[in-house]
Amino acid sequence: MNNILFFAHLRDAVGRDSVQLDASGKTVAELKQLISDKYEAVNLEHVMTAINEEFASNEEVIHDGDAVAFIPPVSGG
Amino acid sequence: MDERYSRQTLFPSIGKDGQEKIRSKHVLMIGAGALGSGNAEILTRAGIGKLTIVDRDYVEASNLQRQQLYTEQDVEKKLPKAAAAASRLRMINSDVDIQAVITDATALKLEELVQGVDLIIDATDNFETRMAINDISQKYKIPWIFGACVGSFGMSLSIVPGKTPCLNCLLKKMPIQGMTCDTGGIIAPTVQMVISHQTAEALKMLVEDWDAVRSSFVSFDLWRNQYTSMKVSKAKDEGCLSCGINRTYPYLDSENMMKSTVLCGRDTVQIRPPMQQDLHLGDLSRQLTSLGYTVKGNPYLISVEMGEQRLVIFKDGRALIHGTKDLAQAKTIYHRLLG
Numbered sequence: 562m563n564n565i566l567f568f569a570h571l572r573d574a575v576g577r578d579s580v581q582l583d584a585s586g587k588t589v590a591e592l593k594q595l596i597s598d599k600y601e602a603v604n605l606e607h608v609m610t611a612i613n614e615e616f617a618s619n620e621e622v623i624h625d626g627d628a629v630a631f632i633p634p635v636s637g638g
Numbered sequence: 639m640d641e642r643y644s645r646q647t648l649f650p651s652i653g654k655d656g657q658e659k660i661r662s663k664h665v666l667m668i669g670a671g672a673l674g675s676g677n678a679e680i681l682t683r684a685g686i687g688k689l690t691i692v693d694r695d696y697v698e699a700s701n702l703q704r705q706q707l708y709t710e711q712d713v714e715k716k717l718p719k720a721a722a723a724a725s726r727l728r729m730i731n732s733d734v735d736i737q738a739v740i741t742d743a744t745a746l747k748l749e750e751l752v753q754g755v756d757l758i759i760d761a762t763d764n765f766e767t768r769m770a771i772n773d774i775s776q777k778y779k780i781p782w783i784f785g786a787c788v789g790s791f792g793m794s795l796s797i798v799p800g801k802t803p804c805l806n807c808l809l810k811k812m813p814i815q816g817m818t819c820d821t822g823g824i825i826a827p828t829v830q831m832v833i834s835h836q837t838a839e840a841l842k843m844l845v846e847d848w849d850a851v852r853s854s855f856v857s858f859d860l861w862r863n864q865y866t867s868m869k870v871s872k873a874k875d876e877g878c879l880s881c882g883i884n885r886t887y888p889y890l891d892s893e894n895m896m897k898s899t900v901l902c903g904r905d906t907v908q909i910r911p912p913m914q915q916d917l918h919l920g921d922l923s924r925q926l927t928s929l930g931y932t933v934k935g936n937p938y939l940i941s942v943e944m945g946e947q948r949l950v951i952f953k954d955g956r957a958l959i960h961g962t963k964d965l966a967q968a969k970t971i972y973h974r975l976l977g
Contacts, residue, residue: 568857568864569791578862607813609855611868616808616855618873630866632857634813637788637824637903638673638763638832 563623565596566630574602585625589617592629608633643685656845657685663844664688664754668743668771669761670719671695672824673785675707676833677759681840682727688735689727690751693720694742694908694956696939704826716950718938740938742910742956745770745890757843758782759836765812766899769880769889772797772805776881777890783839785832790861792828794835795870796843796851799881803873806880808855812889827860898965907959907968915955922951926975947971 563584572578575596584592589612593605610617611630623629647657663686667678670693678691697705697712697719705719712722724738741747743762752758752774760768760782768784775782776799784795784805797804835856842850858865876882880889899908923933923940932943942949947961949971957976959968 566864566866568859568866569788572859572862578864607809607811609808609868611866614867615869616803616873630868632793632855632866632868634765634809635786635788635791635793636764636813638669638671638761638786 563626564628565592566628568630568632569635571603571605571608571631571633575600583625584623584629585627587623588619589621589623589629590619592623593619593631596631605631646684651847651850652841652845656847659846660685660841660844661687663756664690665840665844666751666755666758667691667761668748668758668767669693669763670707670723671701671761671763672704672706672826672829673787673832673836674719674759674761675705675723676830677761677785677836677840678723678727679707679730680833680837681759682731682734682736684837684841684844685731686734686844688737690737690739690755691720691723691727692739692741692743692747692751693718693723694740694952695719695958696950697722704824704829715936716934716939716941717936718952721938740952741954742908743767743770744910745774748774749890752778752780755780757840759840760784760786764899765809766889768805769812773880773887773889775799776804776885777887781843783836783843785836787828787832788824790825790828791857791859792832792835793855793857794832794839795855796839796853798843798848798851801848802851802853803870803875804878804881806889807873807875807878808870825860831858831860898969900963900965901958905961905963907962907965909957909959909968909972911955915953917951917953917955919951919953942975944971949975951976 566579567575589610609632612627643657647654667674670691696716697708699713707723707726718740720738720740724736727736779799781798786793855868855870879886897910919940923935926933934941939952950958957972959971
């Protein structure tokens with residue numbers, strides 16, 4: 562199983578700050594697609610991904626037990 | 639130097655040598671909003687040699703909740719932020735050479751502004767400018783510190799050319815604007831937390847303590863009590879067009895720059911003429927008054943009431959059209975008044 566964490570407005574779109582699901586063997590891009598299918602309000606296209614607190618590209622493969630965090634860039638300042 | 643900086647020089651990682659270095663540095667602040675105000679105040683108090691502060695906007699009542707350099711008088715006078723910030727900063731520390739630049743920080747303008755600069759601080763509110771700063775930073779090998787916030791969520795990253803990945807390595811392409819600005823509002827502690835991250839990194843860079851510079855992307859949510867630090871060293875991309883082997887600095891191509899922009903969350907469109915103008919605001923003001931418009935102004939700008947819209951025209955020909963998000967409508971209004 563994997564713990565998937567959502568930050569900023571993604572948390573509001575999903576309705577909670579984390580979900581548990583099995584993403585092992587999937588790439589980051591595949592997980593993004595899966596989540597977008599499940600939660601219509603969530604757009605992960607421009608969102609950064611961390612696996613176990615390390616930056617991960619869309620091609621990176623997720624392993625069992627990995628913690629995945631989605632961090633959206635925000636523009637205010 | 640003496641007493642004024644004694645508590646800062648007592649801090650072992652700065653010391654007297656560090657203070658000398660801080661004193662010799664020139665910082666370029668892009669933006670004088672919430673992040674710009676706070677960053678500028680801390681660095682001015684810290685005793686940097688020179689601060690250039692660049693902003694395209696003027697002070698409004700809705701800024702006062704979090705933009706710490708401004709007062710009700712600044713709102714009343716509709717002072718440009720860069721000018722209002724500079725006069726406040728000079729009162730705080732007269733030893734610092736403070737330069738106010740009232741303009742839009744376009745790629746072209748940035749090329750001019752970075753000459754002789756040791757560090758760039760991002761205090762902008764849009765990714766168009768940030769990506770241009772990112773390219774400029776790589777082109778001239780000047781470090782910059784990214785900072786952004788919305789609601790209770792904030793983030794920061796230190797970018798040192800040749801050492802760290804750049805913002806384009808992480809984002810790959812320009813994020814969509816306005817995805818969050820309209821929805822979240824902003825609370826002042828979020829701003830202050832981003833400022834703390836940015837200025838701590840700035841001090842490290844100014845004293846050249848490069849090993850101490852944070853190598854991770856930090857983000858936090860002060861309301862939801864989340865804090866995360868993401869390691870980014872692996873993100874450095876040799877194919878990156880901004881910092882890779884075959885770099886082209888895509889965001890410095892002025893052909894690609896928009897000439898009109900909807901300002902995030904403000905029901906406002908900015909129009910920027912392709913060439914910088916030097917308008918005689920007095921003449922323009924008289925001309926518009928004679929046409930029956932209500933016109934107010936100061937030496938930097940004039941404000942024209944037009945029914946549901948309000949047009950603010952700056953000396954360089956730039957205009958803000960309040961009360962619309964429609965680019966075409968905004969351009970029509972602009973052309974109607976300025977030809």
